[in-house]
Amino acid sequence: MKRDPNDLQRYTASERANHWVVGISFILIALSGLALFHPAFWPLSMLFGGGVWTRIIHPFLGVLMVVSFAAMAVRFWKLNVMTPTDWEWLKRAKEMVNGDDHNMPIMGKYNGGQKMLFWALVVCMALLFVSGILIWRAYFSGFFPVGVVRLGAVVHAAVAAVMIALIFVHVYAAIWVKGTIRAMWYGTVTRPWAKQHHRAWYKEMTGK
Amino acid sequence: MPLQSLDIAARSATTTPPPGIRKTLEVAKLIDVTKCIGCKACQVACMQWNDIRDEVGENHGTYDNPRDLTAKSWTVMRYSEVESQERGLEWLIRKDGCMHCEDPGCLKACPSPGAIIKYANGIVDMQQENCIGCGYCITGCPFNVPRISEKDNKAYKCTLCSDRVAVGLEPACVKVCPTGCISFGSKEDMKDIAEERVVELKERGYGNAGLYDPQGVGGTHVMYVLHHADKPELYNNLPPDPAISPMVSLWKGVTKPLATLGLAAVAIGSLFHYVTKGPNEVSKETEKEVEKELEEEGKQ
Ligand code: SF4
Ligand code: SF4
Numbered sequence: 001m002k003r004d005p006n007d008l009q010r011y012t013a014s015e016r017a018n019h020w021v022v023g024i025s026f027i028l029i030a031l032s033g034l035a036l037f038h039p040a041f042w043p044l045s046m047l048f049g050g051g052v053w054t055r056i057i058h059p060f061l062g063v064l065m066v067v068s069f070a071a072m073a074v075r076f077w078k079l080n081v082m083t084p085t086d087w088e089w090l091k092r093a094k095e096m097v098n099g100d101d102h103n104m105p106i107m108g109k110y111n112g113g114q115k116m117l118f119w120a121l122v123v124c125m126a127l128l129f130v131s132g133i134l135i136w137r138a139y140f141s142g143f144f145p146v147g148v149v150r151l152g153a154v155v156h157a158a159v160a161a162v163m164i165a166l167i168f169v170h171v172y173a174a175i176w177v178k179g180t181i182r183a184m185w186y187g188t189v190t191r192p193w194a195k196q197h198h199r200a201w202y203k204e205m206t207g208k
Numbered sequence: 209m210p211l212q213s214l215d216i217a218a219r220s221a222t223t224t225p226p227p228g229i230r231k232t233l234e235v236a237k238l239i240d241v242t243k244c245i246g247c248k249a250c251q252v253a254c255m256q257w258n259d260i261r262d263e264v265g266e267n268h269g270t271y272d273n274p275r276d277l278t279a280k281s282w283t284v285m286r287y288s289e290v291e292s293q294e295r296g297l298e299w300l301i302r303k304d305g306c307m308h309c310e311d312p313g314c315l316k317a318c319p320s321p322g323a324i325i326k327y328a329n330g331i332v333d334m335q336q337e338n339c340i341g342c343g344y345c346i347t348g349c350p351f352n353v354p355r356i357s358e359k360d361n362k363a364y365k366c367t368l369c370s371d372r373v374a375v376g377l378e379p380a381c382v383k384v385c386p387t388g389c390i391s392f393g394s395k396e397d398m399k400d401i402a403e404e405r406v407v408e409l410k411e412r413g414y415g416n417a418g419l420y421d422p423q424g425v426g427g428t429h430v431m432y433v434l435h436h437a438d439k440p441e442l443y444n445n446l447p448p449d450p451a452i453s454p455m456v457s458l459w460k461g462v463t464k465p466l467a468t469l470g471l472a473a474v475a476i477g478s479l480f481h482y483v484t485k486g487p488n489e490v491s492k493e494t495e496k497e498v499e500k501e502l503e504e505e506g507k508q
Contacts, residue, residue, distance in 0.1 A: 006502060036319045036342065038464045039221040051320050051340035052361075099485040137343030137356065149347050150455035153317075157459055161467030165474045172478040177488045191498045192490045208501050
């Protein structure tokens, strides 16, 4: 994909860097977390230098992810406030998934699905952070009654699974909608891309 | 396993069955609390045989010393002073430590393959070389037994002297108890001994005497004879009806396969979506529209 002076800037360099920190820490934390979650994934612990290192590193990566995500949330939350059009979009999401986006409501920088994903991630991150503290045996578990730690373990596992699924969808959507991934790499999208998928934002950016 | 006495019945974080064609005798340790004089010989024997020396602690105004189980104190005498109308002051002394559950919550919770094993004879043992120090065993245990060492971050607890038992010896605490309060043998035999003792205690006025072999964890391989089996909580909060917490069962039960299948479904679903619906590309019309717009802009 060539760079074109007519391309539209979707993300600044620091926004992209921030997203990559979240993304990388997410991948590492998901792999190490899965290793501790089900024996089927145990071999993943080898990527981190064995089980002990996996156990040591995982929670620190978690802190990195939560902190970098929080920074991203602060940057983007305003853009993700749901509007009536977004709800309308969500109602028709099925058409979109079926590959027919002709009748979809006109969207701003983010569509209803992206916004829902954003808020779902905010909730997941918060739950994972709190439950993660509860089950971080090396420093914190001792301060809580065992019943709370047990609840923390269930919440942590369940929410983590939900979040991994959400990220699968997030990544897949970016692969599915051609011309999207470059926004993550170098921040720009083509005009036709913007006009097709985020017409209101396109108008905002170009006046057309 | 070359030693039949070390045949394994269950292994943490392992989904396939262990070798299991042989039937090994189930063992148990019976602690007759009613005969215990609280001398702590068993505590000392445990330290000696297992070669562990705990830090010298402080006096907390009770005989409990050390105050709690630690990575270096696998058994601790708990002294409870109990007052009741009928009996006045009673001193109930319980030797605390791992109960060697038939259905061990520690093993269920452990994420590291082979860090906790249950031998076919019923002994639950931690294999520190496989332990990653996560402490999930503490979260899983209904008796609050395992402890993580601050020195090496490995989990430790009573082994029921699996090394001695494997070669036909009784656990060190059993060997040393001066009052004969601790017995060791097949679980069946231990139940028989307990039964006789309970009859004796009932004759002597302990109407509620009984055996503590809680079925909520499938029975245990360390059992108590209690004078007040109706109120185990009198003995320093021995749980009356211990079981693996439903939270732990949820966490280590349905969540694991459900989440794994769910994630696989999302991944495979995405792949097939792509294959069946094709990519979502910018339409030719939009491209043309934009081209036109740009041209117009150029003209202006
Ligand atoms: S008492 Fe606790 S540590 Fe011992 S076998 Fe049962 S669950 Fe495991
Ligand atoms: S601390 Fe060790 S024995 Fe306990 S659950 Fe973790 S890996 Fe298993």
